[in-house]
Amino acid sequence: MKTTESETASWLDGAALHEIVRKYDARAGDPVQVAEVLDKAMEMKGLGKEDVTVLCGVSDPELIARMYETARRIKDEIYGHRLVFFAPLYISNFCGNECTYCAFRKSNKDLIRHALTQDQIRKETEILIDQGHKRVLLVAGESYPGGLQYVLDSIGTVYSVKHNNGEIRRINVNIAPLTHKEFCDLKAAEIGTYQLFQETYDREVYAKVHPSGTKKDFDWRATAIDRAMMAGIDDVGLGVLFGLADWRYEMLALMSHIEHLEDRFGVGCHTVSVPRIEPAHGSDLASSPPRPVSDEDFKKITAILRMAVPYTGLIMSTRETAKMRKETYNLGVSQISAGSRTNPGGYADADAEGHVDESQFQLGDHRTLEEVVKDAAEMGYMPSFCTACYRLGRTGDDFMDLAKAGDIKHKCGPNSVGTFLEYLIDYAGPETVTVGEAILEKEMSEMEERDRDVSRKIIKAIRKGKRDVFC
Numbered sequence: 328m329k330t331t332e333s334e335t336a337s338w339l340d341g342a343a344l345h346e347i348v349r350k351y352d353a354r355a356g357d358p359v360q361v362a363e364v365l366d367k368a369m370e371m372k373g374l375g376k377e378d379v380t381v382l383c384g385v386s387d388p389e390l391i392a393r394m395y396e397t398a399r400r401i402k403d404e405i406y407g408h409r410l411v412f413f414a415p416l417y418i419s420n421f422c423g424n425e426c427t428y429c430a431f432r433k434s435n436k437d438l439i440r441h442a443l444t445q446d447q448i449r450k451e452t453e454i455l456i457d458q459g460h461k462r463v464l465l466v467a468g469e470s471y472p473g474g475l476q477y478v479l480d481s482i483g484t485v486y487s488v489k490h491n492n493g494e495i496r497r498i499n500v501n502i503a504p505l506t507h508k509e510f511c512d513l514k515a516a517e518i519g520t521y522q523l524f525q526e527t528y529d530r531e532v533y534a535k536v537h538p539s540g541t542k543k544d545f546d547w548r549a550t551a552i553d554r555a556m557m558a559g560i561d562d563v564g565l566g567v568l569f570g571l572a573d574w575r576y577e578m579l580a581l582m583s584h585i586e587h588l589e590d591r592f593g594v595g596c597h598t599v600s601v602p603r604i605e606p607a608h609g610s611d612l613a614s615s616p617p618r619p620v621s622d623e624d625f626k627k628i629t630a631i632l633r634m635a636v637p638y639t640g641l642i643m644s645t646r647e648t649a650k651m652r653k654e655t656y657n658l659g660v661s662q663i664s665a666g667s668r669t670n671p672g673g674y675a676d677a678d679a680e681g682h683v684d685e686s687q688f689q690l691g692d693h694r695t696l697e698e699v700v701k702d703a704a705e706m707g708y709m710p711s712f713c714t715a716c717y718r719l720g721r722t723g724d725d726f727m728d729l730a731k732a733g734d735i736k737h738k739c740g741p742n743s744v745g746t747f748l749e750y751l752i753d754y755a756g757p758e759t760v761t762v763g764e765a766i767l768e769k770e771m772s773e774m775e776e777r778d779r780d781v782s783r784k785i786i787k788a789i790r791k792g793k794r795d796v797f798c
């Protein structure tokens with residue numbers, strides 16, 4: 328297949344999308360239309376762009392409540408009570424770009440820059456393992472000392488650490504766009520998901536907030552996921568940085584991106600992230616975003632995405648406050664980070680808040696992993712540290728086929744039970760164990776008989792001291 332290094336994102340028709348938003352604005356929230364779209368959403372086959380526009384226009388509280396209820400039912404049906412946990416691992420904050428919302432931008436001379444040594448990365452990994460993490464999201468600014476090899480070495484280092492009973496079993500990566508050849512090298516390093524946020528799909532706004540550096544080139548970024556998939560990375564993650572442009576336009580553009588990937592590769596994205604702009608050191612724009620997204624609209628975004636792409640993981644980071652995160656669990660979020668730091672070396676740093684003058688942006692949720700896990704379990708959610716799918720080759724369309732047939736829960740259920748039990752035995756304090764064991768039992772009692780049998784076998788092995796048991 329041809330590589331895409333000179334391609335443009337021709338699948339994105341910005342003018343047409345702005346027109347759809349304008350047209351639907353005029354009849355926003357028509358209850359009959361909304362009801363039709365919600366019925367369609369319940370079929371769990373996803374929604375099209377026009378459906379999404381109808382939902383974006385809803386403002387009547389009663390209709391919003393119905394939207395949220397539909398998203399909740401879809402989440403329940405597909406993901407049950409599970410919430411998968413991960414932590415970001417920032418390896419470097421050097422950057423050659425000038426994103427006006429980000430503290431890592433090149434011209435921010437007050438930022439203290441670090442690129443972690445492999446020894447420091449080993450130390451950060453040990454700390455994350457000691458907290459109970461099994462998957463990390465490796466993150467860096469766009470300028471590594473030593474080029475991509477530095478990232479590849481860092482991935483190798485993280486995977487090599489065996490510490491007490493644990494290890495990191497899946498490394499997802501969020502780094503700047505690469506060439507086809509470089510994506511092949513990244514694939515060979517056995518990454519899980521390659522994530523890249525377009526930031527904004529509005530070309531004009533994009534140009535304003537990315538005045539210089541490689542990232543200035545909208546199409547190089549918008550076609551990066553194609554290059555990644557052509558290089559064989561079939562779990563990819565998309566995202567929009569909400570607050571830069573009209574969020575309804577961004578939702579339609581995101582849908583266009585997903586539809587393009589489905590058309591071209593037979594499978595869309597594995598995850599969608601919904602970062603909202605947070606204050607960042609030295610950035611006026613980050614403190615006062617041009618198109619701020621209200622909390623109510625942010626919840627709508629989450630619910631609409633759950634309905635629009637029901638089998639795609641929805642990631643909620645610690646940019647959001649504990650309160651907001653908790654409200655969105657119910658609306659369709661399936662993966663959350665916890666105990667995060669956005670400064671390289673932040674885990675080894677004794678300062679619990681992290682250093683503002685080294686961090687990418689401010690966090691909204693400062694709780695430890697254990698606090699978030701315990702709280703989620705008390706709310707009735709089932710924390711999961713599962714990494715089984717990609718290690719068993721269930722990626723890309725293989726994963727989607729299983730998910731769409733409704734079969735993935737027979738894997739996710741037992742695997743969440745197993746990995747959560749590992750967490751409780753190896754890392755949790757007594758209070759978390761009490762809450763956690765109760766949730767485990769409840770989860771088992773609600774499973775189909777065959778899944779309960781598999782779970783019992785996994786539990787037995789783990790209680791006997793075996794680790795990393797999965798199906």
Ligand code: SAM
Binds near residue numbers: 428466503
């Ligand atoms: N430097 C690479 C890039 O830009 O693609 C890698 C990832 S960057 C470190 C991670 C993401 O952080 C960016 O894609 C952007 O969406 C997000 N980000 C940057 N500044 C932010 C801010 N002030 N608030 C929230 N998220 C921000």
Ligand code: SF4
Binds near residue numbers: 423424425467
């Ligand atoms: Fe650099 Fe990424 Fe921050 Fe832009 S968002 S300044 S590319 S780290």
